[in-house]
Amino acid sequence: MKQENFYNFAYLDEQTKRMIRRAILKAIAIPGYQVPFASREMPMPYGWGTGGVQVTASIIGKDDVLKMIDQGSDDTTNAVALRGFFELTAGVESTTETSEASIIQTRHRIPEDDLTEDQVIVFQVPIPEPLRFLEPRETETRKMHALEEYGLMHVKLYEDIATHGHIATSYAYPVKVMDRYVMDPSPTPKFDNPKMHKMAALQLYGAGREKRIYAIPPYTDVVSLDFEDYPFSVQEWPDTECGLCGATEVYFDEVVTDDHGGRMFCCSDSDYCEKRRAAGHTGKQPDQAAEV
Amino acid sequence: MNSAGVDSPLLRCSDLSKYYGRQPGCIDVSFELWPGEVLAIVGESGSGKTTLLNCLSANLEPTSGTVEYAMRDGTMPNLFDLGEAERRFLMRTDWGFVHQNPADGLRMAVSAGANVGERLMAVGERHYGKIRHSASDWLERVEIETGRIDDYPRTFSGGMRQRLQIACNLISAPRLVFMDEPTGGLDVSVQARILDLLRGLVSDLGLSVIVVTHDLAVARLLSHRMMVMKDGRVIESGLTDQVLDDPQEAYSQLLVSSILQV
Numbered sequence: 286m287k288q289e290n291f292y293n294f295a296y297l298d299e300q301t302k303r304m305i306r307r308a309i310l311k312a313i314a315i316p317g318y319q320v321p322f323a324s325r326e327m328p329m330p331y332g333w334g335t336g337g338v339q340v341t342a343s344i345i346g347k348d349d350v351l352k353m354i355d356q357g358s359d360d361t362t363n364a365v366a367l368r369g370f371f372e373l374t375a376g377v378e379s380t381t382e383t384s385e386a387s388i389i390q391t392r393h394r395i396p397e398d399d400l401t402e403d404q405v406i407v408f409q410v411p412i413p414e415p416l417r418f419l420e421p422r423e424t425e426t427r428k429m430h431a432l433e434e435y436g437l438m439h440v441k442l443y444e445d446i447a448t449h450g451h452i453a454t455s456y457a458y459p460v461k462v463m464d465r466y467v468m469d470p471s472p473t474p475k476f477d478n479p480k481m482h483k484m485a486a487l488q489l490y491g492a493g494r495e496k497r498i499y500a501i502p503p504y505t506d507v508v509s510l511d512f513e514d515y516p517f518s519v520q521e522w523p524d525t526e527c528g529l530c531g532a533t534e535v536y537f538d539e540v541v542t543d544d545h546g547g548r549m550f551c552c553s554d555s556d557y558c559e560k561r562r563a564a565g566h567t568g569k570q571p572d573q574a575a576e577v
Numbered sequence: 578m579n580s581a582g583v584d585s586p587l588l589r590c591s592d593l594s595k596y597y598g599r600q601p602g603c604i605d606v607s608f609e610l611w612p613g614e615v616l617a618i619v620g621e622s623g624s625g626k627t628t629l630l631n632c633l634s635a636n637l638e639p640t641s642g643t644v645e646y647a648m649r650d651g652t653m654p655n656l657f658d659l660g661e662a663e664r665r666f667l668m669r670t671d672w673g674f675v676h677q678n679p680a681d682g683l684r685m686a687v688s689a690g691a692n693v694g695e696r697l698m699a700v701g702e703r704h705y706g707k708i709r710h711s712a713s714d715w716l717e718r719v720e721i722e723t724g725r726i727d728d729y730p731r732t733f734s735g736g737m738r739q740r741l742q743i744a745c746n747l748i749s750a751p752r753l754v755f756m757d758e759p760t761g762g763l764d765v766s767v768q769a770r771i772l773d774l775l776r777g778l779v780s781d782l783g784l785s786v787i788v789v790t791h792d793l794a795v796a797r798l799l800s801h802r803m804m805v806m807k808d809g810r811v812i813e814s815g816l817t818d819q820v821l822d823d824p825q826e827a828y829s830q831l832l833v834s835s836i837l838q839v
Contacts, residue, residue, distance in 0.1 A: 419684070432662045436669075436699025440684070443691045443698065446705055447727050512705040 295342040295375040301325055305343035305498070309489060312500035317462030318430070319413050324496040334367055334392055335493025337409030341390050344405060344489070345371070351379045352386035357394035357536065357553030364392075383556050393456075395477040397535050397557040400486035402503060408473065410492040413499065415459045415469035435467050438510055446515055455520060461508045462501055476519045476536045481507040527552045528570035530561035542573055549573055585647060587612045587753060587785050588633070593642035595628050602628030604809040606642070612752070615779060615786040617800035617817065619793060619832070625809040626789040627757060633787060634674055634755045635664045646753075669699050673746030673754035677761045679738035682745065683730045689716065689741055690726040696749040715744040719774060736767035740774065747778060756788040760795055772798050793836055797821055805829045 293299070308322035327335040345351065351371055355363035359381040367390065368379050380386050383396040390407040400406060416426045419437045429437070438459050445453045457471035458478055470481060481488065481501060488501040501507060511517035526533045528549035535557065537550040549570045552558035562571075586609035595602040603625035610616055618626045631637040633644055635656045643655040649671065656664060668674070676682040683692050693712040702708055713723040719740040730738050739759065746754060759775065760768040776799060779786055790796055796803050797817060804814040805826065813826045824830045
């Protein structure tokens with residue numbers, strides 16, 4: 286049953302979209318800089334992606350094809366709910382296939398497949414300020430960004446090494462964009478940080494509660510911060526392959542499969558995994574596919 | 578003391594006044610501070626000591642007057658003609674600021690080592706091993722067990738926190754250190770150790786220091802020269818021993834005679 290649509294296209298009114306587009310343009314012009322914007326109340330709670338939704342609503346057109354992912358998967362609650370939101374309010378086509386989408390809104394993951402110049406990836410951001418937990422004053426952190434005082438960022442990494450023996454920050458790992466602004470790719474796992482570097486697609490970040498938008502234009506340098514003697518590295522799963530498709534160099538989810546300690550690893554990017562299986566790759570536990 | 582820089586003062590304060598609305602903080606203060614010199618500013622609460630210190634360290638913009646500082650490149654600009662970025666850079670490299678309350682100068686939620694290493698990281702040191710080595714070296718110099726390098730300052734006693742704060746400031750080899758009641762709120766035996774430590778470090782490193790205190794004993798122990806302030810004005814200045822042994826102004830005489838004799 287098709288519900289009748291009483292909403293303006295993509296929910297937001299046109300003036301709000303213009304305001305958000307102006308913020309997006311400014312964000313693209315100053316890569317990594319957090320642009321304040323007049324975030325609206327959305328018909329979903331903060332933390333569900335209100336920032337990402339507003340960005341998507343402002344850039345989406347009737348011809349766009351939308352892909353919505355949450356933790357890499359197209360079928361988790363957040364992804365399903367937000368996809369339904371745009372199907373209802375914008376009536377646009379949606380897809381689960383990375384290559385088919387013109388706009389990909391994501392929470393956490395960047396798809397395993399390379400994105401193209403024709404695509405835009407929109408991130409839902411809970412906390413845009415990388416310095417927040419070290420310096421609680423917003424007036425001070427803004428000044429630190431303005432004056433490029435980023436020593437404090439390394440204090441955090443130092444603490445990691447002192448406490449854990451290595452840089453234990455595994456998500457929201459700070460990056461420096463175009464050798465100027467330090468940016469929080471929160472809450473993307475650091476596994477995906479290298480994908481942000483010189484990505485062909487436009488990256489837009491929206492934080493609804495914190496009222497900030499920032500962006501990385503295509504083909505921009507993005508460097509993960511580190512120490513000379515403790516260089517940046519991504520998570521590794523030695524001797525692990527996807528139970529369903531046999532992939533190795535991907536970000537894994539660990540899934541408990543029964544009540545007897547049974548478990549398996551599988552690709553967190555569900556579309557990537559499905560495509561590989563369709564192409565004939567199999568892992569060691571293919572019978573678990575229905576469960577996952 | 579015969580290096581080339583000694584021909585000119587490190588800091589020159591001219592006709593400095595700061596008004597809070599109509600209320601004066603400090604009025605027409607002028608003095609020069611020379612390399613390696615320790616200057617004490619004494620006076621009772623509300624006499625304008627802290628206002629003066631905050632103006633000198635560029636934390637407060639004065640209403641009128643200038644504070645010139647001899648930069649490492651040999652120029653001597655007015656601090657308030659510098660950009661904010663330059664002033665803040667001075668603050669974390671060439672200067673130190675020891676607050677009365679260590680919590681104001683430390684990050685209580687990060688470890689002692691990270692606190693001490695912060696200045697190094699701020700000026701671009703990116704080698705963990707080197708940062709850690711310097712940090713533990715400095716902890717040793719301020720008599721904190723190096724085994725506590727990963728402990729949080731909130732687990733430290735008041736005296737240890739103050740010593741940690743001193744290490745945080747001195748690691749960047751500053752030329753000028755501001756101190757606001759560095760031993761305030763500490764018991765006398767702890768005070769004595771800190772003063773002893775400061776005295777050693779100041780003479781070893783050839784630091785210039787401006788120390789604000791209401792405690793004349795601190796001034797006597799640390800400083801070469803002192804200025805007595807009352808109601809925002811400097812009423813008497815001179816060599817520390819001279820001012821304390823033979824105060825000229827009535828108020829200075831009162832201050833000196835108010836010291837408790839034990």
